[in-house]
Amino acid sequence: MNRAMRNAERICEEQQLQLTPIRRRVLELILERHAPIGAYDILASLKKGEGALAPVTVYRALEFLLEAGLIHRIDALNAYLACESPHDSHVGQFLICRDCQRVMELDDDVISEIVAKRARAAGFTVQMDDIEIKGICDACHTRAKNKRV
Ligand SMILES: [Zn+2]
Numbered sequence: 001m002n003r004a005m006r007n008a009e010r011i012c013e014e015q016q017l018q019l020t021p022i023r024r025r026v027l028e029l030i031l032e033r034h035a036p037i038g039a040y041d042i043l044a045s046l047k048k049g050e051g052a053l054a055p056v057t058v059y060r061a062l063e064f065l066l067e068a069g070l071i072h073r074i075d076a077l078n079a080y081l082a083c084e085s086p087h088d089s090h091v092g093q094f095l096i097c098r099d100c101q102r103v104m105e106l107d108d109d110v111i112s113e114i115v116a117k118r119a120r121a122a123g124f125t126v127q128m129d130d131i132e133i134k135g136i137c138d139a140c141h142t143r144a145k146n147k148r149v
């Protein structure tokens with residue numbers, strides 16, 4: 001078992017949450033991918049394994065993992081990503097590559113604080129302050145540059 005999964009087990013234990021076999025399997029799939037994975041892909045992968053699961057079961061598992069802070073949802077891609085630092089509950093800032101759809105997570109409290117402060121000043125209550133920033137990753141940038149030469 002890898003470090004990320006052991007970490008997830010510990011977090012669930014501390015929060016007295018139950019990492020059932022289905023939740024564990026869904027988390028495994030998300031961890032394996034190292035890139036955002038959509039619910040549809042998760043369902044398809046599970047079908048290849050030990051029997052199909054109802055979509056609602058998978059969505060519930062995703063909901064659980066989100067609430068436990070083990071994964072993030074990337075709205076722009078309609079996909080899920082394992083959290084890189086699940087030990088402390090946080091909102092993330094995500095750098096999303098438009099070319100390869102890889103996502104990097106920044107975990108910068110300063111950014112969140114500024115957003116919350118400015119929003120408050122505008123009389124706005126923030127409920128979801130995950131920030132999704134789109135652009136081009138280093139690898140795609142290099143690839144594009146090499147193509148041009
Ligand atoms: Zn995170």
Ligand SMILES: [Zn+2]
Nearest residue numbers: 097100137140
């Ligand atoms: Zn890229």
